Amino acid sequence: MAINFPTSPTNGDIHTAEGIQWQWDNTGSTWKCQGVTGVYTLGIASANSLGGIKIGNNLSIDGTGVLSAVMNLNNESISELTDVTFNSVTLNGSSGGGKVLAWDQSLQAFAPVDQSGGGGGGGGSSTFVGLTDTPGSMGSAGQFLTVNSGANALEFTAAPAGTLFGLTDTDFTTVAPQAFDFLAYNGTNWSPNPISLLVLSDVFIISPSDGDVLTYNNSAARWQAAAPSGGGGGAGLTSRATANGTASNLADGGYANIDITAAKTYALLKIQTSHAAWVTLYTSDTTRTQDQNRLEVTDPQPGSGVIAEVITTDGATQTITPGTIGWNDDGTPSTTAYVKVVNKSGSTQNLTVTLHFVQLEV
Numbered sequence: 347m348a349i350n351f352p353t354s355p356t357n358g359d360i361h362t363a364e365g366i367q368w369q370w371d372n373t374g375s376t377w378k379c380q381g382v383t384g385v386y387t388l389g390i391a392s393a394n395s396l397g398g399i400k401i402g403n404n405l406s407i408d409g410t411g412v413l414s415a416v417m418n419l420n421n422e423s424i425s426e427l428t429d430v431t432f433n434s435v436t437l438n439g440s441s442g443g444g445k446v447l448a449w450d451q452s453l454q455a456f457a458p459v460d461q462s463g464g465g466g467g468g469g470g471s472s473t474f475v476g477l478t479d480t481p482g483s484m485g486s487a488g489q490f491l492t493v494n495s496g497a498n499a500l501e502f503t504a505a506p507a508g509t510l511f512g513l514t515d516t517d518f519t520t521v522a523p524q525a526f527d528f529l530a531y532n533g534t535n536w537s538p539n540p541i542s543l544l545v546l547s548d549v550f551i552i553s554p555s556d557g558d559v560l561t562y563n564n565s566a567a568r569w570q571a572a573a574p575s576g577g578g579g580g581a582g583l584t585s586r587a588t589a590n591g592t593a594s595n596l597a598d599g600g601y602a603n604i605d606i607t608a609a610k611t612y613a614l615l616k617i618q619t620s621h622a623a624w625v626t627l628y629t630s631d632t633t634r635t636q637d638q639n640r641l642e643v644t645d646p647q648p649g650s651g652v653i654a655e656v657i658t659t660d661g662a663t664q665t666i667t668p669g670t671i672g673w674n675d676d677g678t679p680s681t682t683a684y685v686k687v688v689n690k691s692g693s694t695q696n697l698t699v700t701l702h703f704v705q706l707e708v
Contacts, residue, residue: 349363349364349368350363351363351368351377355370355377356370356372357370357371357372357373358370360380361377366379366380367379367380368380399413485502486502486504489502489503489504490502490503491503513536515534515535515536516529516535516536516537517535517536517537518537518538520537521537521538522538523538524538524540526540527539527540548567548568548569549568549569549570550566550568550569550570550607550681551570551571552571552584552585552587552589552609552705553584553585553586553587554571555585558571558572559571559572560572563708565678565679566610566678566679566680566681570708571708572708584704584705584706585704586615586702586703586704587608587609587702587703587704587705588700588701588702588703589606589607589608589683589700589701589703590606590698590699590700590701591604591605591606591685591698591699592604592696592697592698592699593687593689593696593697593698593699594696595694595695595696596687596689596694596695596696596697597689597694598689598690598691598692598693598694598695599688599689599690600688600689601686601687601688601689602686602687602697603631603634603684603685603686604685604686604687604699605631605682605683605684605685606682606683606685606699606701607681607682607683608672608681608682608683608701608703608705609681609703609705609706609707610673610674610679610680610681610707610708611671611672611673611674611705611706611707612671612672612673612683612703612704612705612706612707613669613670613671613672613703613704613706614627614653614654614666614669614670614671614672614701614702614703615665615666615669615702615703615704616663616664616665616666616701616702617654617656617658617663617664617666617699617700617701617702618658618662618663618664618699618700618701618702619658619661619662619687619697619698619699619700620660620661620695620696620697620698620699621660621661621689621690621691621695621697622658622659622660622662622689622690622691622692623657623658623687623688623689623690623691623697623699624642624655624656624657624687624688624690625655625656625657625658625685625686625687625688625699626646626652626654626655626685626686626687627652627653627654627655627672627683627684627685627701628651628652628653628684628685628686629651629653629672629673629674629675629684630651630674630675630676630684631676631684632651633650633651633652633675633684634651634684634685634686636650636651637650637651637652637686638686642657642688651675653670653672653673654666654670654672657690660691663702671706672703673707679707683701685699685701687699
């Protein structure tokens with residue numbers, strides 16, 4: 347900006363230019379700036395003249411005077427970008443959907459690149475934008491990217507056989523997975539395991555009900571329902587239950603020993619058979635063996651270990667009246683009820699004996 351000062355000034359003369367005062371100093375033979383006399387409006391910069399610019403609309407300046415611009419191409423005009431080439435490609439419509447701008451070194455310009463991938467809508471290349479070491483296509487479903495150190499590039503590969511989505515420490519070949527299996531770690535591999543692993547095989551509950559809890563009975567080596575509290579130290583009330591055992595292919599007139607899981611001590615209510623039979627219930631296996639040769643027409647002796655015996659017809663249920671107390675008399679009491687059954691049906695049968703009882707001891 348040039349200032350036209352007056353010619354032949356005298357000492358102390360004042361000259362104002364563009365809102366700034368200048369005073370002539372004869373001693374130094376120069377014009378000295380005296381300061382701004384008003385508000386000066388800086389003109390807008392253009393291609394042909396210097397001027398100011400407006401901060402805002404993605405244009406900012408930091409505390410050190412560095413000017414920064416943010417380019418947003420989302421629904422914005424890019425007409426001011428001089429290093430963008432589109433050739434015959436459009437950025438909207440069916441021919442341009444899914445495209446982004448990427449720097450093309452060979453063109454020295456930003457050019458549209460297809461981002462749709464997989465040969466889907468938008469057409470064109472299926473490469474990953476900005477990654478120069480990726481394969482030229484999107485690969486197939488179920489594949490994943492791995493590093494090929496030999497080619498120094500990424501490539502699509504399928505999961506190795508017997509693995510789960512790229513996990514190399516899974517084993518599906520030793521045991522084929524089944525519906526509802528879950529993965530369990532065996533110290534070396536993850537392998538499918540059936541949900542049955544979660545089922546406790548040493549649990550004994552005759553008639554479970556809401557609120558029951560399990561307690562471990564070490565002498566019986568099993569989990570069982572805990573005795574209800576507040577019962578004066580007793581086992582509390584329990585519901586009626588049934589337990590059964592079957593003698594398979596039992597010949598007519600033949601006998602078999604059946605061990606039925608019932609309770610340590612119980613109130614015997616009924617004995618039921620699937621076919622005509624002579625059934626005897628004992629306190630122990632020893633007493634059952636000792637009574638093996640007694641005839642049907644001979645009554646058992648007191649103290650012989652016989653709890654009850656019945657003779658039934660096909661499919662009959664014999665009510666025990668009055669109710670009889672039965673128990674297991676093993677050295678370590680268990681829940682086994684020892685039964686002898688004789689087939690009286692007239693033919694070979696799979697003969698089932700069912701005990702109806704109420705548990706009295708846990």
